[in-house]
Amino acid sequence: xxxxxxxxxxxxxxxxxxxxxxxxxxxxxxxxxxxxxxxxxxxxxxxxxxxxxxxxxxxxxxxxxxxxxxxxxxxxxxxxx
Numbered sequence: 589x590x591x592x593x594x595x596x597x598x599x600x601x602x603x604x605x606x607x608x609x610x611x612x613x614x615x616x617x618x619x620x621x622x623x624x625x626x627x628x629x630x631x632x633x634x635x636x637x638x639x640x641x642x643x644x645x646x647x648x649x650x651x652x653x654x655x656x657x658x659x660x661x662x663x664x665x666x667x668x669x
Contacts, residue, residue, distance in 0.1 A: 594612070634669045638667040646665045
């Protein structure tokens, strides 16, 4: 079932770490690496958090460049945790 825009639902079982994430009409899987007891079926929570932060930064820079009519071709954001 697709969720409304702006709604994120996370579902997981009591065993393991695999989580099914629904964000509007998009579906993702989150997990932990094998070394942390997961099955590595998807990025971990910190990777997802850093992805969200990096996406926001990249989109903001691109929007600002378009607004200023600057000749920006690409934006690369590298984050570590």
